[in-house]
Amino acid sequence: MMILKHTVMSFLLLACFNGLASDRVEKQAAIASAHALATSAGFAILAQGGNAFDAAVAMSATLAVVEPSGSGLGGGGFWLLHRASDGFETMLDGREKAPLAAHRSMYLDQQGRVIPGLSKNGALAAGIPGLPAALVHLAEKYGRLPLAQSLQFAIQCAEQGFVIGQRHSKLLKFRLTVLQKHPEAAGIFLKDKHLPATTSILRQTDLAHTLKQLARDGRKGFYAGAVADRLVDGVRNAGGIWTHQDLHDYRVVEREPVKGEYHQVKITSAALPSSGGVVLVEALNILAGYPLEDINAISRKHIISEAMRRAYHDRAFHLGDSDFVNVPVNRLINKDYAAGLSSSIRLDKATPSDFLAGNFQAKIQGEDTTHFSIIDSEGNRVAATLSINFPFGSGFVPAGTGVLLNNEMDDFVSKPGAMNGYGLVGGEANAIEPGKRMLSSMTPTFIEDAERVAVLGTPGGSRIISMVLLAVLEFAKGHGPESWVWEPRFHHQYIPDQIQYEKGGMSRDEIAGLTMLGHQLKEVRYRYGNMQAVLWNKKSKLFTVASDPRGEGLALIR
Ligand code: GLY
Numbered sequence: 001m002m003i004l005k006h007t008v009m010s011f012l013l014l015a016c017f018n019g020l021a022s023d024r025v026e027k028q029a030a031i032a033s034a035h036a037l038a039t040s041a042g043f044a045i046l047a048q049g050g051n052a053f054d055a056a057v058a059m060s061a062t063l064a065v066v067e068p069s070g071s072g073l074g075g076g077g078f079w080l081l082h083r084a085s086d087g088f089e090t091m092l093d094g095r096e097k098a099p100l101a102a103h104r105s106m107y108l109d110q111q112g113r114v115i116p117g118l119s120k121n122g123a124l125a126a127g128i129p130g131l132p133a134a135l136v137h138l139a140e141k142y143g144r145l146p147l148a149q150s151l152q153f154a155i156q157c158a159e160q161g162f163v164i165g166q167r168h169s170k171l172l173k174f175r176l177t178v179l180q181k182h183p184e185a186a187g188i189f190l191k192d193k194h195l196p197a198t199t200s201i202l203r204q205t206d207l208a209h210t211l212k213q214l215a216r217d218g219r220k221g222f223y224a225g226a227v228a229d230r231l232v233d234g235v236r237n238a239g240g241i242w243t244h245q246d247l248h249d250y251r252v253v254e255r256e257p258v259k260g261e262y263h264q265v266k267i268t269s270a271a272l273p274s275s276g277g278v279v280l281v282e283a284l285n286i287l288a289g290y291p292l293e294d295i296n297a298i299s300r301k302h303i304i305s306e307a308m309r310r311a312y313h314d315r316a317f318h319l320g321d322s323d324f325v326n327v328p329v330n331r332l333i334n335k336d337y338a339a340g341l342s343s344s345i346r347l348d349k350a351t352p353s354d355f356l357a358g359n360f361q362a363k364i365q366g367e368d369t370t371h372f373s374i375i376d377s378e379g380n381r382v383a384a385t386l387s388i389n390f391p392f393g394s395g396f397v398p399a400g401t402g403v404l405l406n407n408e409m410d411d412f413v414s415k416p417g418a419m420n421g422y423g424l425v426g427g428e429a430n431a432i433e434p435g436k437r438m439l440s441s442m443t444p445t446f447i448e449d450a451e452r453v454a455v456l457g458t459p460g461g462s463r464i465i466s467m468v469l470l471a472v473l474e475f476a477k478g479h480g481p482e483s484w485v486w487e488p489r490f491h492h493q494y495i496p497d498q499i500q501y502e503k504g505g506m507s508r509d510e511i512a513g514l515t516m517l518g519h520q521l522k523e524v525r526y527r528y529g530n531m532q533a534v535l536w537n538k539k540s541k542l543f544t545v546a547s548d549p550r551g552e553g554l555a556l557i558r
Contacts, residue, residue, distance in 0.1 A: 030543040031055065032481075032532035032555035033372035034070065034459075037162060038062045039554040041153040042374060045145065046558075052380035053081065053142035054150050057135050059372050060386060061154035061211065064131065065204060066162050068189070069171040069391040070370035070459060073210060073222070074405040076130035077386030078270050079138060080257060080444040084379030091271050091444075093253040094134030095437040096127030096408040100249075101241040104432045107414040114414050121178045123240030125394040125407035127438065128250050131386065132214055132222040137252045140218075148215035155215065158208035158402070161201040167552050169198045171391035178395035184234075185397040185404060207402030223247040227401060234398020235405070249435070253323075260333055262288055265476050268446040269468075270385075272322040275315045276443030278332050279465045283311040284472060285338030286345075293477065298513030299347065301506075304473070305492040305499050305519065306345045308466055312494040313356045320429030321437040327429065350518035353497035369442065369459030373534045375543070383444030383455045385464070411438035443468045447475050451539050456484065458531035458548065463500075466491040467529045481533035481546035481555075489529060498522045 029052070031042045041062040042055035050058070056079060064072040071077060079092040105112070107119045119125050139147040164172075172179070172195055179185050180193050188204060190196065213221035221227060228247045235242040258277025260267040262284040269277035286307040292300050314332055322329070331337050344351065369387040374380075387408070388394075394407035412432045430439040441464045444457040454475060458467050471484035488505030492498070498520040506514075511521055530551035535544045547553035 027377045028543060028557055029374070029376045030534040030536070030545045030555075030557045031059075031372065031374050032534050032545050032547050032553065033059055033063065034370045034530050034532060034547075034551055034553040035063060035066050036552075036554040037066045037157055038372060039556055042372070043556065043558055044153055045150055046376060048145065048149065050143065050145045050150065051378065052374045052376035052382045053138055054145045055374055055376065056372075056382040056384055057139045057143060057147065057150040058153050059374075060131065060135055060384060061151050062157055063370050063372070063386065065154050065157045065207060065211075067168070067370055068404055069168060070368060070388070071131070071386035072388050072393070072404050072406075073132050073207070073214075074126065074129050074393060074403040075386065075388035076127070076406065076408065077134065077384060078274055078440070078442050078444055079134060080268065080270065080383040080446065081142060082268075082381035082446060083142070089257055089268060089446075091255045091257045092134055092138060093255050093271070093273065093437070094130035094137075095273050095440060096130050096406055097246075097250060098127055098409065098412070098432055098434055098436050098438070099241050099246045100243065100434045102409070102432050102434050106432065112415070119410040119412070119414055120390060120407050121395055122182065123235045123238035123394065123396050123405065125409050126235065126240065126242075126396065126405035127408040128242065128246045129403075129406065130250060130252060133219050133250055133252045135214070136219045147218060151211055151215040155208050155211045158204040158211060161203035164196065164198060164200050164202050165552060166198055169195065172196075175390065175392040175395055179392060182238075182396045184399050185392075185395055188397060188402065189392070204402050206400055210401050210403055223250060230400045231398045231403065234401065238396060258329070258333060260284055262472060263476055264449050265472065266448045267472065268448075270440075270443050270445070272319065272327060272329065273437040274440040274442050275319045276441055276445075276465050276468070278319060278329055279311045279315050280443055280445070280469055280472070281333045282314060282338060283307040283465075283469050285333065285335050286310060286342045287473070288335070289339065289342050292473065297507075298510055298517075301490060301499070301510060302350070302514060302517050302519070303345065303347070304469075305490070305514075306351060308469070308492040309351065309353060309494050310341045310344075310356065312462075312465075312492070313353070316494060317427050318429060320427065320431075320439050324433055324436045325429045348517065352518075353494050356494070368461060369464070371444065371457035371459055371530065371532050373455035373457065373532050375453075375455055375534050375536050379536075381446060381453075381455050383446060383457050385442035385444045385457045385459070387440070387442060387459070408438055411440060441465055445472075447472055449475075452535055452537050454481065454533060454535040456481070456531060456533035458529045460529045462493050463489070463491045463528055466493070467531060471531065471533070480544045481535050482544070484533055485531045485546045485548040489527075496522075500524050502527045
């Protein structure tokens with residue numbers, strides 16, 4: 001039976017401690033991440049006297065080395081933090097920014113058509129990275145250990161190498177042609193321009209050197225000096241538009257998380273420029289009016305899909321970087337606003353998406369990005385979702401840096417208000433502007449009720465939010481992390497007007513019933529997401545953890 005292998009290991013560990021006194025148990029910590037080496041890095045730092053925030057630095061840097069398909073120094077992310085000593089909560093926004101020379105027609109030809117691939121592949125696709133600055137900020141402001149100590153594990157992984165494994169190989173294959181076009185990236189990730197064996201060891205000496213500069217000099221080790229020179233020269237020589245000013249100006253921003261409540265469950269989630277928290281809370285507010293536990297599976301999936309449709313519709317229309325555009329966040333997460341949306345849902349019929357005002361489209365993405373969750377022995381929490389956008393980002397590495405750059409510029413709308421060559425259309429709020437952050441779907445989240453507190457998140461592009469939504473509904477039913485990561489997933493994002501569901505994830509009766517209600521259904525050929533979740537039961541004083549069976553992660557209690 002395909003069981004949650006890592007969860008089982010954690011349950012076994014947990015079982016070992018069950019008989020111990022509760023204060024012994026309280027000294028434990030719980031970590032779930034997409035890679036065993038990142039989970040090990042987190043525990044190693046905790047063992048050295050670090051807190052969850054130091055562990056987050058170590059894990060972010062280690063994931064940058066051992067899961068280069070998902071995140072890295074050339075990318076960005078969001079770190080949702082809870083400090084146990086005073087209950088303070090914040091979201092560290094290390095999202096990439098558009099270069100100062102960026103402009104809204106930079107991916108269009110002279111006829112105003114989107115040039116295929118330009119915002120996805122190569123140097124012009126890369127936003128200014130935020131991850132290195134975020135690691136420095138996290139270590140200096142919230143950590144207990146020196147940055148250099150927290151980066152040591154990642155440096156060793158880069159120097160000594162690691163076995164790449166099946167997931168890495170699968171994603172390399174997906175981006176093979178792009179990597180082949182960029183000699184520096186091909187030299188690092190490919191073997192004679194071809195796919196390396198799954199058992200190959202990947203050593204990244206340039207990346208180790210760049211990490212050492214960051215460890216020694218802090219943000220200047222990346223955003224100034226020799227590394228910055230190489231980054232800017234490499235990007236510009238390959239047709240990109242970065243300048244030293246872009247790197248010099250990059251700043252991490254602390255933002256107030258989005259908060260909501262679903263029945264008695266408190267939600268704390270990502271703020272703009274991620275759409276995650278707003279869409280999640282808006283959808284939950286709509287759903288709060290329905291007795292979801294007392295109705296049949298078809299009606300339940302119908303109502304959840306209708307809530308997703310309406311919340312993603314608002315995403316497409318209203319959401320963007322709130323430092324640049326006015327976003328009516330308070331209205332969108334208001335319960336009375338949700339009641340209005342809810343009144344437009346018919347129980348006997350799907351609402352066609354083009355009956356909702358306007359006609360924009362959000363995009364679907366796949367197996368990019370990464371997530372990890374931590375609760376340390378003091379109760380500090382970190383939910384971090386990090387990304388370089390597509391698997392292996394832009395496929396471009398500036399010579400001598402080892403830094404694989406993101407293609408996060410593709411998260412902007414290349415052509416506001418009209419469908420582009422890829423069918424991707426969005427709102428003015430997310431149009432390209434110099435120095436602006438592109439809209440994200442990353443949804444690092446805390447959920448809490450009287451008895452339990454959980455930290456969770458997942459990669460998966462625009463489906464991230466619906467995955468977290470389904471997990472919150474499972475939590476509200478009283479189920480634990482193993483059910484959140486295991487449950488078959490379904491998704492509606494307004495346009496395309498269809499319910500997507502994971503291979504094998506809907507029964508024949510559900511498909512027939514939802515079709516009768518007027519829904520289009522589409523089976524996604526693969527199982528998506530890679531959720532990492534940890535839960536602390538305040539009453540029993542026990543942790544439960546789970547790593548998604550779709551990935552190769554490791555969740556542990558120690
Ligand atoms: N690049 C994925 C996201 O931010 O949503």
